[in-house]
Amino acid sequence: MSKNEQAYLDLCKQILDKGTKKDDRTGTGTYSIFGAQMRFNLQEGFPLLTTKKVNFKLIATELIWFIRGDTNIQYLLKNNNNIWNEWAFKRWVESDEYTGPDMTDFGNRSLADEAFNQLYQAEMKSFKERIIADDEFAKKYGELGPVYGKQWRDWRTSTNETIDQLKNVIEQIKTNPDSRRHIVTAWNPEDVPKNMALPPCHALYQFYVADGKLSCQLYQRSADVFLGVPFNIASYALLTHLIAHECGLEVGEFVHTLGDAHIYSNHVEQIKEQLSRESLPLPSLEINPELKSVFDVELSDITLNNYQSHPAIKAPIAV
Template sequence: MSKNEQAYLDLCEKVLDQGTTKEDRTGTGTHSIFGAQMRFDLQEGFPLLTTKKVNFNLIATELIWFIRGDTNIQYLLKNNNNIWNEWAFKRWVESDAYQGPDMTDFGNRSLTDQAFNEQYQAEMQSFKERIVSDDAFAKKYGELGPVYGKQWREWKTSTNETIDQLKDVIDQIKTNPDSRRHIVSAWNPEDVPKNMALPPCHALFQFYVADGKLSCQLYQRSADIFLGVPFNIASYALLTHLIAHECGLEVGEFVHTLGDAHIYSNHVDQIKEQLSRESLPLAKIELNPELKSVFDVELDDITLKDYQSHPAIKAPIAV
């Protein structure tokens, strides 16, 4: 059994057994603990969960989207990545320009009302097609505001200058690897209350170089354990691989520190099903040896090898 995956499964069990029942912004309700940490040895293998199938292409294309500083879902949809659709769709259906059927609370209503779900699916499909085909529509309604990519690559200062945090950190790793300032923050207090479709859950990450290896620690303020955290683990592990590759380093650890770690009340059965399964050997990551810069990465530069898993487990997303 993989020690890496067991760290995640142990967290699931702990939150189920010890979590406090809490209300939340989405109205769904959670089982929650505050303060948890998982460690993943990236030398052991790539920490993509095996107790349920996780779509690696979604993780890789989202990370490339972040790295490019993009904040519009058009790129994602063109790569068949639908994981940010609901937040952009919510902005569209709440706008004055939207004239379709009432989509209030579409996330929950679509689960319990079949007639509404059919309407919702039709409206969402129409929305996606317009985002892909109509650049002007996409520019207005596919935009999520200054979310992760914007903060990573173009943090706006009080003097209207910008800071490319990710580029600066990579330069620091190359020139001053022992620095304790290899930090990128997505949490911008000015943008959080008014501009972002979703305030950043994975808020800050830091790199650490020792013994020729690059490690990364992420602080995640809010952690959806069943749907979100498996993606976050793999995404930051992949980012560590990419930056280590550019900097001529091996990979070390990914350390995942969680603030509010929660299981949504409508994910409990799915978590229990996952916990009933045995983990399988971990996959490996191979990167194109010709890739010189993180900022040039394409999906074809990343290969996931020997991934095996149990079947996927579906669950509703809380918006």
């Protein structure tokens, strides 16, 4: 059993055993703990969960989207990545221009009502097709606001200048590796109450160089442990690999620190099913040796080797 994956499974058990039942923004309800930490030794394998299948291509294309500073789902949809659709779709169906069937609480209703689910799937399909084909529609309804990519690459200052945090941090790692200021933050208090589809959950990350290895610590204010956290673990592990590759370093640890770590009430049975499974050996990651800059990365530059897992487990997303 992988020690890396066990850190995640132990967190799931802790929340089920000791979590406080709480209401939340989505109205779904959660079991929650406050303040948790997992550590993943990236030398021991790439931390993609094996107790359920996790789609690595979705993780990689989303990270590339962040790195490019993009905030529109059109790029994601063109790469068959649907993980941000619900937030953009919610904006569309709540707009004055939308004239289709009532889509209120579409996430939960689509699971409970097959007739409604067929309507929802048809509306979502039409929405996605239009985002891909119609640049003007995509500009208006595919845009998620100043979310992660915007803050990482184009932080707007009070004097209307911009800061490319990610580019600056990579340069600092190369030129001043012992600095304690290798930090990128997505939590912009000015932008949070504005038109963000979702205020950043993974809010701040810091890099650390020691013994020729690059480590990363993420602070995540809000953590959907069943659906979101497996993606977050793999995404920041991949980011660490990519930056280490550019900077000529080995990888060290990924440290994942969580604020409100929660399991949604409609994910409990899925978590229990996952906990009943034995973990498998972790895969390894290979990066194209010809890749010189993280800002030039394409999906074809990243190879996941020897990934084996138990089947995927479906669960509704809380929007």
